[in-house]
Amino acid sequence: MEMGRIRLTGETLNLKELEQIAVHRASVEIGEESWSRVRMARELIFTLDKRGVAVYGLNRGVGWNKDKKVFSQFYDRYNRNLLRSHMIGVDPECTEEEVRAMLAVRLNGFLCGHTGVSAEIVEYYLEFLNRGIHPVVKKRGSVGEADIGTLSGIGLVIIGEGEAWYRGERMTGDKALAAAGLEPLLLGPKDGLGVVSSNAQGAAFASLGLIEARQFIERYRRVFCLALEGLNGVLDPMDPSVNRERRFGGQIESAKSCLEILKGSYLFDPSEDRALQDPLSFRGQSAVTGAVMDALTYAEEQLETELNSTDDNPCLLPEEDRMCGSSNFEPLSWVLAVEMVSTGLAHMSKMICQQLLRIGDPGFTKLNRFLTPEEGAVIAYGTIQKTFSCLDAENRMYANPCSLDFLSMAGHIEDLATNATMASCNMRKIIDNLYYIAAIELMHAAQAVDLRKPPSLGEETRKLFEAYRKVVPFLCEDRNLSCDIEKTYEFLKEYNVTIHSHAKTEVL
The missing domain is CATH 1.10.275.10 (Fumarase/aspartase (N-terminal domain))
Incomplete structure (x- = not known):
């Protein structure tokens, strides 16, 4: 290139x-x-x-x-x-x-x-x-x-x-x-x-989906880290030694990335108000996100094999002066990988929704209920749970494997199928819904940070917070939250982050 x-x-x-x-x-x-x-x-x-x-x-x-x-x-x-x-x-x-x-x-x-x-x-x-x-x-x-x-x-x-x-x-x-x-x-x-x-259509959709999944995860990590600062959360689960002993590459990378994002944060300093351990949705973020990263790596390997090999029937073999009937159009090797990624993304969806429920709960944050700036006068995020619950239910549906759902066709000559294009489209629908769910988490995270007024944010979370507040201001009075969600969704999809993938530094 x-x-x-x-x-x-x-x-x-x-x-x-x-x-x-x-x-x-x-x-x-x-x-x-x-x-x-x-x-x-x-x-x-x-x-x-x-x-x-x-x-x-x-x-x-x-x-x-x-x-x-x-x-x-x-x-x-x-x-x-x-x-x-x-x-x-x-x-x-x-x-x-x-x-x-x-x-x-x-x-x-x-x-x-x-x-x-x-x-x-x-x-x-x-x-x-x-x-x-x-x-x-x-x-x-x-x-x-x-x-x-x-x-x-x-x-x-x-x-x-x-x-x-x-x-x-x-x-x-x-x-x-x-x-x-x-x-x-x-x-x-x-x-x-x-x-x-x-399989050019299904492979194209799957490839774009895997690209979009990595981009989403890098943006979500920053949202999560800001939410952790809004929670006054615990950094122990990101400890390099702890994750090294677990040995899963995605988990190690995810924890390391979050620590880099949080560099300079007040969370590195001790606090009497901080819990001994956070709920699993926060504590296990690196493990869950890391599992998805591992699934993505496998899926990318399968897709790149598909992109650089023939899927033709019959398969022409010029070096052997012959052609041979084949089933090289069978894409199940990478379709299964795509469905695995979709399952992992649905786990992330559930995890983020659980984080949202915790960050609106004063029992965990010691902030006002639903992050209202004025209890009894401003409702704030008291009803927004319905939106992310609906989106999470959709994600659970899209994660359901569809590669098993086919009929026998063409006079029963074509009696196998994978629904590769549908599986790939479903994965991309989950990713788009995740952007909305993560957008709602960013709304909560920024509100919690404004209410908590921590002494310092991480280097990357501060950049995210300051850029976001130029788009959506602090919620001081109740307003149309659909507008805030849409603005935050668009902001998050366009937010530039630097990622490290396959030993290359890329800017999204």
């Missing part, structure tokens, strides 16, 4: 680079070695066809039609019909960021050299990313065993059909191509199948 330009090779794409392409719109380039693999796979397609070898998606149909012949004079018509008939998704539509991630994931998959699509198809994925042509793709319609019901939206634009966004304007596919100086492509053998038979 250099000068905002990402080189795709089919072997080296990581989540950070995918984020640069999808979110920050970095341009993309392809090396000659990768192009060579694409051409070799394409040559093998024609060689096999000339030999009369039956090839799924080339001279034979797909799904239940796997035994139906497709004759060479009908290749373009067949592939067009394949794209049209597979355009079955329903709203909502994917965002442009999501579509860019999908384009990048599938493009990198082509470069593995096992798909067999034409070089022109690969070139158009590259051009779509670099010229900002973003096909309209439906978010729902995949069962997560290759996203054949949704990725067709990309293929239709390639042939001048469908719709796309270009320079902020929605238009038909042919107009988008013309505006960008491109022409619709004619499709050859296996081109249609190569476009639709991929």
Whole structure:
């Protein structure tokens, strides 16, 4: 990665680079070695066809039609019909960021050299990313065993059909191509199948979700530390020696990070008013958050394997001069990891809600009930518990595994599925809800700090507190709390923090 330009090779794409392409719109380039693999796979397609070898998606149909012949004079018509008939998704539509991630994931998959699509198809994925042509793709319609019901939206634009966004304007596919100086492509053998038979949508959603999860955790840690200062909490659970003896990497990192955030805080000084031990929701924060971090690390490893390997069926093997039917589109290895992350995030949701209940309780804080500045006159946060309880219930629902919920389809040929896209979307819904719950905790934490007036805050928590108070003032009188929640949510999602991930320092 250099000068905002990402080189795709089919072997080296990581989540950070995918984020640069999808979110920050970095341009993309392809090396000659990768192009060579694409051409070799394409040559093998024609060689096999000339030999009369039956090839799924080339001279034979797909799904239940796997035994139906497709004759060479009908290749373009067949592939067009394949794209049209597979355009079955329903709203909502994917965002442009999501579509860019999908384009990048599938493009990198082509470069593995096992798909067999034409070089022109690969070139158009590259051009779509670099010229900002973003096909309209439906978010729902995949069962997560290759996203054949949704990725067709990309293929239709390639042939001048469908719709796309270009320079902020929605238009038909042919107009988008013309505006960008491109022409619709004619499709050859296996081109249609190569476009639709991929887990690019689910993998893109999962990748973006894992990126978002790490960003959320880094922001939440600062909110938690400010809440701990509002509570006058205990730092013992973050002791390096204690966590070292526990040996879990995520827990060690989480405790260390919180101590760095709190550097300079009054919590390092003894206090007669401080409890011997805090409730488990505060005491166990490093352990719970650390467990999620460990799950994230595992999920990232699984996803990066997915991003840099073929998920094509059949799998072309140019070096061996053959192709082989496969189940390489089976994504369960990383879908299980995504569902594990979702479970961990739901645990975090429950933990934060418990923290909120404690920080509004004078039995734990020795501050006024619900952090009111004037008991009997100002209600303050007396009813906001209903909001985070509702959001937490949603998170519990989204964390429920959906990879087991599928039907037998395509004449019982396709009798396994994973709901990969749904699992990934559910994880991202949890993260968005967590931002709201953490926003409510930030409201409480800042109010508690204002009421307590501690002698000093941590270096990072002070920055958070001061920046936040420029957006949402101290609650001195009851006001519309929905507005405060929304402002705090937006503030938290945009708050810049420095994180340490995979030995790299990153700024969010």
